[in-house]
Every structure is written in C-alpha cells, then in structure tokens.
Amino acid sequence: MAGLANRINQRALAPWLFLAPGVLMFLFYVIFPVFQSIGLSLYEWDGLGEKSYVGMGNYVELMDDEAFYTSLKNNVIWLVLYMLAIPAGLFIALFLNQTVWGIRLYKSLFFFPFVISQVVVGLVFSWFYDPTFGLMNVVLKSIGLDAIAVLADERYVTYGIIAAGLWPQTAYCMILYLTGLNAVNPEQIEAGRLDNAKGWKMLWYVILPQLKPATFIAVVVTVIGALRSFDLISIMTDGGPWGSSRVLAFYMYEQAFSEYGFRMGYGAAIAVVLFLIMIVYIAGFLYKMYRDEQDN
Amino acid sequence: MFPAPIERQSSSVQALYRIALPVALVLWLLPLIAVALTSVRSAGDITAGNYWGWPSSFNLVENYTAIFxxxxxxxxxxxxxxxxxxxxxxxxxxxxxxxxxxxxxxxxxxxxxxxxxxxxxxxxxxxxxxxxxxxxxxxxxxxxxxxxxxxxxxxxxxxxxxxxxxxxxxxxxxxxxxxxxxxxxxxxxxxxxxxxxxxxxxxxxxxxxxxxxxxxxxxxxxxxxxxxxxxxxxxxxxxxxxxxxxxxxxxxxxxxxxxxxxxxxxxxxxxxxxxxxxxxxx
Missing domain, CATH: 1.10.3720.10 (MetI-like)
Structure with missing residues (x-):
C-alpha cells in the first residue's frame, strides 16, 4: 500500500518538477514583464531616477501625439498589405507543386529568403531602392521613367519596406502551403475531376477547404510578423524620413531609449497599445486551440 | 495531386514549365544574386557605378579577407x-x-x-x-x-x-x-x-x-x-x-x-x- 501511495504522490509531483525550470524562466522573462510594463505605463521615468506616478497621463498624451497616429496608421497598412504574402505564397506553392527533376532544390531555393536575417534583407532592399544605382531605378530609367527615391519619400517609404518584408514572408507561406498540398486527399481530387471541376473551381471548392490548417497558420504567422515589424524599419530608414515610416513597435523603442531621451513610461504606454491589438489575435488563437483540445 | 501533374500536359506546356522554373527562380532571388556578385566586385567597379553588370574582376579573396x-x-x-x-x-x-x-x-x-x-x-x-x-x-x-x-x-x-x-x-x-x-x-x-x-x-x-x-x-x-x-x-x-x-x-x-x-x-x-x-x- 505504501508503495502505491508513493507512486500516486510521485505522479502528482512529477509534472511540477518537470515544469519548474521552464515555467520559472518564462514567468520572470515573459509573463511578469508584461504586467510590469502595464504598471510602468502609468509612470514618468527616465530609466535612472525616481519614477513619478502620472496615472493615465501617458495615454492622454498619446491621444494628442501625431507620431503615434502615424505609427498606428502604418501598423494598419502593414497588417493589410502583409496579408498579400498568403495568396502569393499559395501561388508559388501551386507553381512548384510538381514532380519534375530537381524540383526539391527549386523549392529549397525559393524558401531561401526566409532563412536569412531581416538585417540582410533590409540591406539588400535598401540597395535595390537606391535612387542613383539601385536596380529598381536602373530599370525605371531604362524605360524612360524618373527615378523614385522610395526610402526618402514619405509617400512610398512604408510600402517600400513592406515589399521587402513580403519577400521572406511569402517564402514562409509558400512552404506552409507546399506541405499542405502534399497532404491533400488525392481521392477527393479525382472525385472533383469526375465532376468536371477544373482550375479555379477545383482550387476553390476542393483544394482550399483542405488547406484550411495551412491557411490558419499562415494567417497567424503573418499577423504576428506584421505587428512585430521592427528590424526592417530600423535597418532601412530608422523610422524616417521625418518619422513617416514608424510603426508602434519602432516608435516605442525610439521613445524608450534613443537620442530623444529615455521615456520609459511613455514607451511602455505605446507597447501596451500594441499589446492590446495583439491580444485580439492571441485570444482568437487560444480559443481555437481550446476548441481543438475539447474535440480530442 | 493539385495542380494536375505537368507530365499529363502537352509537351509544349512541359517545355514551357521547364523554362519558367529557372526564370522565376532567378527573378525571385535576384536581390541575393546581386549581393553575391557585388561581394566579389572591386572597389573600382563600385565607384564606376558597375553594380548590375558583370564584375570587371573577381575579388573574392580580397574582399572577404578585407572584412575579416x-x-x-x-x-x-x-x-x-x-x-x-x-x-x-x-x-x-x-x-x-x-x-x-x-x-x-x-x-x-x-x-x-x-x-x-x-x-x-x-x-x-x-x-x-x-x-x-x-x-x-x-x-x-x-x-x-x-x-x-x-x-x-x-x-x-x-x-x-x-x-x-x-x-x-x-x-x-x-x-x-x-x-x-x-x-x-x-x-x-x-x-x-x-x-x-x-x-x-x-x-x-x-x-x-x-x-x-x-x-x-x-x-x-x-x-x-x-x-x-x-x-x-x-x-x-x-x-x-x-x-x-x-x-x-x-x-x-x-x-x-x-x-x-x-x-x-x-x-x-x-x-x-x-x-x-x-x-x-x-
């Protein structure tokens, strides 16, 4: 009997022992900081001296901050345009889903942009857009158009950076869809063919419903990618020209530590706004996972 | 398999696909290919504005040694x-x-x-x-x-x-x-x-x-x-x-x-x- 009780105790205790190191580190580095930031957003703090409580002061200031609205607007543009990676990735996946000789190498090479750092992607694209010798403008000039300084023009800069971001993101969506296409049920395709479904119709009614899990993951990673956009902006424009390519993630960093002084509390308030946008997606994701868990 | 295997198509479509593959790949990786080529260009090429043409000389060893x-x-x-x-x-x-x-x-x-x-x-x-x-x-x-x-x-x-x-x-x-x-x-x-x-x-x-x-x-x-x-x-x-x-x-x-x-x-x-x-x- 003692042996049995011991075994049951062991089984109650074991999960917590296995969890302890991971959970503790995650709590200290991820979960607590979220709440600390929310708390900090109610203070004015330069990172060194005393914190002074300002209540909702930082948020009130945000409402009148033009740079905040620019960032928010750019975040929306990022979110919307980043979604193009999903159909683009599907398109490339359909193009590559064949079994000709060497196709595996082609698939890997198409995936390449996702493997390299966004710092490298940013440098490559800054150079591509360069007004004097960048390839884009070499081509534009050769067909008789005027050169465009994409990254120095408030009208185009955000779109230029998003285009750079779409490159690796499309590669990511492509690989998700290639994996999905691999698992599509061949019998259903044959059944569709017998029903005379072809091309678009087949894609829409037979293939896409089966690709739902891949689409779901593609949407999740693309939304997260769009809201996390920071690296490319920092590398390509540093938020410029005149702050016109900032997004919330970048503006927060700029406020919290940059040459404008360390405004940690104000930065934290910006981060909280970004967090609130993100939490809609996190909640949706958790809800879907919860439902899937119940099904199992 | 979707789309239908290319082997089932006419031979001209197959030939077209075989040409389209490498062309699409080069276009897709153009930025990277340009970077790889530029990393072996000479400083002379850079000042002369030869960014997109063939490198006038291959300075693979020189450039990479230089950065290290x-x-x-x-x-x-x-x-x-x-x-x-x-x-x-x-x-x-x-x-x-x-x-x-x-x-x-x-x-x-x-x-x-x-x-x-x-x-x-x-x-x-x-x-x-x-x-x-x-x-x-x-x-x-x-x-x-x-x-x-x-x-x-x-x-x-x-x-x-x-x-x-x-x-x-x-x-x-x-x-x-x-x-x-x-x-x-x-x-x-x-x-x-x-x-x-x-x-x-x-x-x-x-x-x-x-x-x-x-x-x-x-x-x-x-x-x-x-x-x-x-x-x-x-x-x-x-x-x-x-x-x-x-x-x-x-x-x-x-x-x-x-x-x-x-x-x-x-x-x-x-x-x-x-x-x-x-x-x-x-």
Missing part, C-alpha cells in the same frame, strides 16, 4: 555562435521537460500552464523590453552574452513547449502505461522511454531555434552594445554605418552573416520544414 582583417566581423560571428548554441541547448532541454509534463500528466492546471506558454510566445517584444532590460541590468548581465542568451532561452521555451507538447501527445500512450505497470519511475520513463522517441522533434526545434536566434536583431540591440558582446545582426548594422557606400564590403558582410543559417537549413532541411510547418497539416 579590418573589422571585428569575426568577433561578431563568434558572439552569434556563443549566444545561439547555448540558447538552442537551453530552450530544447527546458521544453523537453515542460512538453513532457504537459503531454503526459492530466493535472488540473495543465491547460492553463500550456496556454500561458502559447500566449506568451505571441506577445510583442516591446512590452517586454523595458522590464527585461532592467532585470538584465540588475543581474549584472547587461551587455553580456549570458544575459542575451538567458532571455532567449526563456522566450523560446514558449514556442518549444507548444511544439514538444504536441509531439509527445501524438506518441502512443501505451508505451508510458506499460512502463508504469512495470513500476518504472516517472523520471526514468521520461529519460528512457519518451526522450529517445523525441529525437526528430529535438532535431527540428534545434535548427529552427538556431535560425531564429542567429537572425535576432531586436534583442541584440536592446541587451548588448559594442563588438565584445554583439552578435552579427547588430554588428552588421553598425558596420553598415562605417562602410558608407562600400557596397562590395557590405555585401560580403551580409553573405558571411547569412551563411551559418543557410548552411544549417540545407544540412537539416527535412527537420527544418517539419518544424516550421507544424500544424499546417491536420
């Missing part, structure tokens, strides 16, 4: 390895345990703990930035490899736990039940029964985390400064400032920075894609 001799790029690369390798080991080790606990035991807070990891994995970095920087400062680890790696280990444990838990959950339950009937202790079940079966998951996560951490730029700028502790991503940014308009050097530096994850991807491709597409198939 005249800049701390070797140091940055070394730092990247010193951050990335411990992070991979740490996050994978922690998540083997958390994943095991969450997949095997049906205790009450199970789903809550699991969702904490999943949700935390998605939060914007900026909401962690100030407190994590403070925490690192207080521990005296600001601007150290250890400080950066510790944060990465903690954060990546979120994603890794999601991955490991789902992987272990798909293993046959009977194995664990049988071991329990035999009276094997829980720790030994983890070590001798489950862990050996986790090899593919460990391989997939290792390559994935290697790439994520190698390419991290944000945390490198938040938690480190200077060539003593900064990894290559942040290093490349500051070198880019020094190398104004020396595009052949910037390109060579970019190629060097991109090589390790690219090599990792090609060596472990199957695992990498298995990791990345987790959940893309029901």
């Amino acid at each position: 001799e005249n800049t701390p790029i070797g140091k940055y690369i070394l730092n990247s390895f010193r951050v990335t390798i411990p992070t991979v080991m740490g996050a994978v080790a922690l998540s083997c345990m958390t994943g095991f606990a969450l997949a095997v035991y049906g205790f009450r807070a199970n789903l809550l703990v699991f969702f904490m990891f999943v949700a935390g994995n998605f939060v914007p970095f900026q909401i962690l930035m100030v407190p994590v920087r403070d925490l690192t400062l207080q521990m005296g680890l600001y601007n150290t490899i250890t400080g950066l790696a510790l944060f990465h280990i903690a954060f990546q444990t979120g994603f890794c736990t999601l991955f490991m838990r789902n992987f272990i959950k798909a293993l046959p339950k009977e194995l664990i039940e049988a071991a329990r009937v035999e009276g094997v202790s829980e720790v030994r079940i983890f070590w001798y029964v489950v862990l050996p079966l986790m090899k593919p998951a460990i391989a997939a996560l290792s390559v994935l985390i290697f790439t994520f951490i190698w390419n991290d730029y944000f945390w490198a700028t938040v938690l480190t400064q200077g060539a003593d502790s900064q990894p290559i991503t942040a290093g490349l940014y500051s070198l880019n400032g020094q190398w104004v308009a020396s595009w052949h050097l910037v390109s060579a530096g970019s190629i060097v920075a991109a090589l390790p994850p690219v090599a990792m991807f090609f060596l472990m491709q199957r695992h990498f894609i298995a990791g990345l597409t987790l959940g893309a198939v029901k």
